[in-house]
Amino acid sequence: MKIENPTPIKWQFSQRAEQLQSSVIREILKVTMRPDIISFAGGLPSPATFPVEHMKTAFDKVLSDQGKVALQYGPTDGYAPLREWIAQSLSIDGVTISPDQVLMVSGSQQALDLLGKVLVEDGSKVLVETPSYLGALQAFSVYRPEFVSVPTDENGLLPETVEGIADGACLLYSLPNFHNPTGRTMSLERREALVETCARLGLPLIEDDPYGALSYAGEPLPKMLTMNPNGVIYLGSFSKVLTPGIRLGYVVAPAILIRKLEQAKQASDLHTSQLTQMVVYEAIKDGFLSQHIPSIRTLYANQCKVMLDALEEFFPVGVKWNQPAGGMFIWVTLPKHIDGMQLLDEAIAQNVAFVPGAPFYANEPETNTLRLSFVTVPPEKIRHGVQVLAGLIKNKLR
Template sequence: MDTFNSTSTVFSKRATQLTSSAIREILKITERPEVISFAGGLPSPEGFPIPELRAAFDHVLATQGATALQYGRTEGYTPLREWVAQDLSRPGVSIDPEEVLIVSGSQQALDMLGKLFIDPGSRVLVEAPSYLGALQSFSMFEPQFQSVPTDAGGLIPESLTADLTQGARFIYVLPNFQNPTGRSLDLARRQALVQRCATLGLPIIEDDPYGELRYAGEPQPGLLELGRPVGATVIRLGTFSKVLAPGMRLGYVVAPREIISKLVQIKQATDLHTASVTQMAVFETIRHGFLKAHLPKVRALYQRQCGYMLDALRQYFPADASWTTPDGGMFIWVTLRSGIDTTELLSRAIARNVAFVPGAPFYAGVQAPANTLRLSFVTVPEDLIRQGVQVLGELIGPAQAAA
């Protein structure tokens, strides 16, 4: 019988440089039922529309089964692409269905965009911190990451100087309830960002998985909507993971046709097309306005969960800790006093059956601060949120006077 010999197997250079996601490694620990997990960015199962999805799959298989189970167009199921185009069109900004590509989750889109834009050594601009899944995906193609300065309001558009952006292939931005910080860009910064990128000829990848999960404040126009009138190249990523269910693995890319054309070629070499039956069932679910009735319930649930965690942080964390107060999404970003290493804190927390994600893995192209962490609140009951935050507060210890 043949056996695998790791010493004689030659992997590609790319494969030898791969590392596991810090979050996925932590999630292995959180599978233990006794662990209170603030680690995973998992949507609440309470928001999964199981009866509606079951009925949609039944209907599609009963009425269009042969089509649903057959190979389909790489670009995606045409009625779903038309729905996405109509949903994103605004007065003065019309999206054509030919500018929409359906993908197997927006994580696939990140991989495809890396293949499209990044050569070894290419400069890629990212927020500091930024989404770990994007950093991991882009790293496959050996870019030179350049972090863009941020503050409490998120990315600072004025920092995009000609020197900083010289030779950059794109800037990757999460404008709404960013993962990991929960911050959002205000309208002035959005306008400044797209105008500056248009002037510099710098493409923007706008990743917006959480935009429909706003539960406070006023909705803001997307970068795609703001960018097209001023000539900015905006590539928008969206997903049905956060508004329906992540197990569907269904997302989309909206971009100029020449970019979509290249992404179609890349996708053909990747998986031919996204699952037809899933696309058709999702379209059947949402075609008559289901999300307008469904999403307010999800938003209300997440707002309650966020409130529970903010209350607990105020009660149990030391006075020298600070944290974000998101208007939507799933995350709170915590900054502890200097000298605390949250990777070491995680080890002690896991011993007390509490998990979170240290902040360091969310940084690229810059020295990561050791004293930050991300908390996700949407899947943990109120009593366990309070219990888990209390444990963390005890491990952090009381506030210390400034030196």
């Protein structure tokens, strides 16, 4: 029996749902899926780096040897051998991380959601970098905080500004290595000062580190986690060093917080795929990442150099950008009167795309900024795309 002419439902969304909007980036990505577009818009790693054969072997092995376990429900905190592997890999610089400080999640984005759920009270302050990762702003915004923008410069956020704005804050969110969107690296001095300040204020400090392994040259700077494991919440991910499509990340934090996050995860999705966790453990347990990651670094470093050279060659005087030491992004600052969103419309008309900087700001946006990603575009297209953008910018300088 079908109900005849039912009263149409007037869908009423919660106040927190009213905060939600589709990410500008995801909307841009839909446009830029067109094969004729040169897209610097993606935040996607290069599929050339995905170890498909290696993953296939690992899936085959786990399903052959432990198929029934891998396909069954699993524990909420995650697959124990993988949690142990992570704890061990982070037990460095004199710090010991225990497996009960590790929670497996379905990508770092879920860690951000769970942290918002557990730590953010309606109306409480969340401190974020200026600009900050859009996905974090989205995840936290559902829990209706007051975002407070912490000033930054080319060496990351300015720790000395934190104390004056931290009163009543529930957390500070930072992304110190090869920042998204700016590509910047927080200096060692800043890290130490930030950890010290947050520890003194009793302010939970999130260290989001999806790109940390992607240093182009030399050792990455010490993790803030190792400076104060009792006060830092570290987020790691397999998306940029293995593959993102499997959705696997982790949170490392004091056990008391992990237990609360585990309860929140149980209510959110019970647990992360047992099969995926077992396969990733199988894929990495014998040292695969230490052979694999250098090949990603080399690829990205080369493509970054191609883009930097093209920017140098084609972009007019008055446009500024940074020289990333790793990661996937370059941040461009245009003369003040040029609006990135408007430039995007013109660029798309010429089959080039990027992400305007404005959506990355929690409060007043600097609209004359752009994020460029170079990792999925072949060198000759990087040069051509930059040349097109340069032409459009020059037109606006006349």
